[in-house]
Amino acid sequence: MSGAKMETPMTTTTVSMTVNGKQVSADVENRTLLVQYLRESLGLTGTHVGCDTSQCGACTIYVNGLPIKSCTMLARQADGAEVTTIEGLADGDTLHPMQEAFRENHALQCGFCTPGMVMSAIGIVERNKDSLDEKTVRHELEGNFCRCTGYHNIVKAILAAHKEMTA
Amino acid sequence: MYDFNYKRASSVDDATASVAEADEGKFVAGGMTLLPTLKQRLAQPSDLVDLADLGDLVGITVNDSTVTIGAMTPHAVVNASADVQKAIPALAKLAGLIGDPMVRNRGTIGGSISNNDPAADYPSAVVGLGATVHTNKREIAGDDFFVGLFETALEEDELVTKVVFPVPDKAAYMKFPNPASRYAIVGTFVSQGPQGTRVAVTGAGSHVFRQSDMEAALEANFASEAVENIKQDDSDLNTDIHASAEYRAHLVTIMAKRAVAEANG
Ligand SMILES: Cc1cc2nc3c(=O)[nH]c(=O)nc-3n(C[C@H](O)[C@H](O)[C@H](O)COP(=O)(O)OP(=O)(O)OC[C@H]3O[C@@H](n4cnc5c(N)ncnc54)[C@H](O)[C@@H]3O)c2cc1C
Ligand code: FES
Ligand code: FES
Numbered sequence: 467m468s469g470a471k472m473e474t475p476m477t478t479t480t481v482s483m484t485v486n487g488k489q490v491s492a493d494v495e496n497r498t499l500l501v502q503y504l505r506e507s508l509g510l511t512g513t514h515v516g517c518d519t520s521q522c523g524a525c526t527i528y529v530n531g532l533p534i535k536s537c538t539m540l541a542r543q544a545d546g547a548e549v550t551t552i553e554g555l556a557d558g559d560t561l562h563p564m565q566e567a568f569r570e571n572h573a574l575q576c577g578f579c580t581p582g583m584v585m586s587a588i589g590i591v592e593r594n595k596d597s598l599d600e601k602t603v604r605h606e607l608e609g610n611f612c613r614c615t616g617y618h619n620i621v622k623a624i625l626a627a628h629k630e631m632t633a
Numbered sequence: 634m635y636d637f638n639y640k641r642a643s644s645v646d647d648a649t650a651s652v653a654e655a656d657e658g659k660f661v662a663g664g665m666t667l668l669p670t671l672k673q674r675l676a677q678p679s680d681l682v683d684l685a686d687l688g689d690l691v692g693i694t695v696n697d698s699t700v701t702i703g704a705m706t707p708h709a710v711v712n713a714s715a716d717v718q719k720a721i722p723a724l725a726k727l728a729g730l731i732g733d734p735m736v737r738n739r740g741t742i743g744g745s746i747s748n749n750d751p752a753a754d755y756p757s758a759v760v761g762l763g764a765t766v767h768t769n770k771r772e773i774a775g776d777d778f779f780v781g782l783f784e785t786a787l788e789e790d791e792l793v794t795k796v797v798f799p800v801p802d803k804a805a806y807m808k809f810p811n812p813a814s815r816y817a818i819v820g821t822f823v824s825q826g827p828q829g830t831r832v833a834v835t836g837a838g839s840h841v842f843r844q845s846d847m848e849a850a851l852e853a854n855f856a857s858e859a860v861e862n863i864k865q866d867d868s869d870l871n872t873d874i875h876a877s878a879e880y881r882a883h884l885v886t887i888m889a890k891r892a893v894a895e896a897n898g
Contacts, residue, residue: 476636477636477638479639495636496636496637496638496639496681497634497635497636497637497671499634499668499672518672518673519669519673520665520668520669520672520736521813521814523733523735526735532709532738533734533735533738534735534738534739535735535736535739537672538664538665538668538669538739539664539668539739540639540664540668540681542639542683543661543664543683543685586734586735589734589735590734593713593734606733606734608732608733608734608815609732609733609734609735609736610733
């Protein structure tokens with residue numbers, strides 16, 4: 467039946483990190499992905515999984531100040547890290563300027579790609595504080611797929627948020 | 634994903650010893666190739682040895698004649714480095730063409746060249762600039778490092794520590810990306826400088842190779858006209874759903890021509 471590897475009980479380890487300003491910890495297997503840790507251990511289901519191949523960007527979050535794909539990092543690799551997810555952006559009832567720009571510009575339809583888009587978009591603004599044009603936005607959105615909007619309004623929203631965030 | 638043992642190495646020696654001792658140990662750098670492979674269950678290592686804490690392997694040093702990049706330096710850092718942009722702009726540009734911003738924040742030069750994907754970008758710069766790969770055991774000439782499909786001169790427990798690129802007089806990289814994955818369908822790196830005149834081609838064959846007919850022509854006359862009529866033999870090139878060998882051969886010439894034009898600025 468199953469091979470020797472399947473019969474070995476999986477070891478678990480306690481992994482701790484700061485997520486959206488709060489200290490958290492949970493026991494996980496070595497193979498647990500960071501996105502599983504967030505969604506399943508912490509119940510933070512805002513971060514989505516859209517693919518199996520590390521290509522779609524729906525799982526994008528911030529780790530130690532940089533946008534990364536949380537489906538392509540082990541929870542154990544993020545032990546001790548500073549993490550921000552989509553749930554950590556708004557200030558109470560006040561949306562983050564990027565979230566607000568997505569809302570105002572109708573930059574989402576089904577909304578599945580949106581959490582990753584917003585996180586990735588914040589990275590685009592941070593990397594291009596001095597100036598940002600449409601071509602750069604489109605190039606830097608390469609890692610985020612949207613199956614609904616045709617990207618046009620997403621690009622508009624990011625350019626609008628750039629103005630707001632750098633004003 | 635199959636389960637595995639996991640540890641963070643505390644030094645280069647600890648990393649190599651841990652991989653040597655394991656049944657089937659693997660270093661993990663940025664994980665941008667290894668983790669997708671594990672998620673597909675295409676590999677089943679017994680142990681992952683994480684290089685993330687080896688700060689000595691991160692960083693860029695530039696002097697008049699060389700650019701040295703630590704193995705754990707992410708693509709985004711090479712792309713954004715003002716020093717690299719000044720010394721070897723083609724190298725900074727190449728790093729910015731790899732994958733997407735999130736991949737570039739995690740993926741490393743050491744991981745990219747050790748993995749030696751036939752469509753990876755960095756191997757073309759290592760060969761195209763005549764770089765030297767430093768490991769914990771020795772120095773390997775870029776020309777001898779890439780030996781086959783996903784195969785390098787590295788031993789199982791040998792760790793790349795840094796790559797030293799000689800600063801060329803001129804250089805450029807042109808990539809025809811797969812529009813979905815952004816890996817190179819064909820990428821051509823050309824340079825002229827202390828390592829002679831070089832044309833390195835990635836994406837087209839089983840691994841990066843030098844196009845010697847084009848090198849000879851450019852040696853005599855470093856101009857795009859010199860290469861525009863040189864045909865690449867397609868007999869050993871890749872055919873897949875994205876492009877036929879014949880089409881790839883055609884792209885080698887086009888990318889070489891455009892790269893020379895860009896190198897001449
Ligand atoms: C969506 C996506 C798009 C991509 N697009 C491109 C692209 O356009 N062009 C391109 O070139 N690449 C592309 N990549 C691959 C990316 O560049 C990877 O970062 C790179 O190939 C591997 O680097 P890594 O640091 O992530 O290595 P890992 O995935 O951590 O390791 C890869 C292999 O190298 C070994 N290894 C790692 N570091 C060392 C070392 N220092 N010494 C010895 N062995 C080592 C590991 O054991 C493993 O076998 C893409 C990846 C993804 C997910
Ligand atoms: S779920 Fe992470 S890239 Fe698709
Ligand atoms: S809004 Fe539906 S995938 Fe982007």
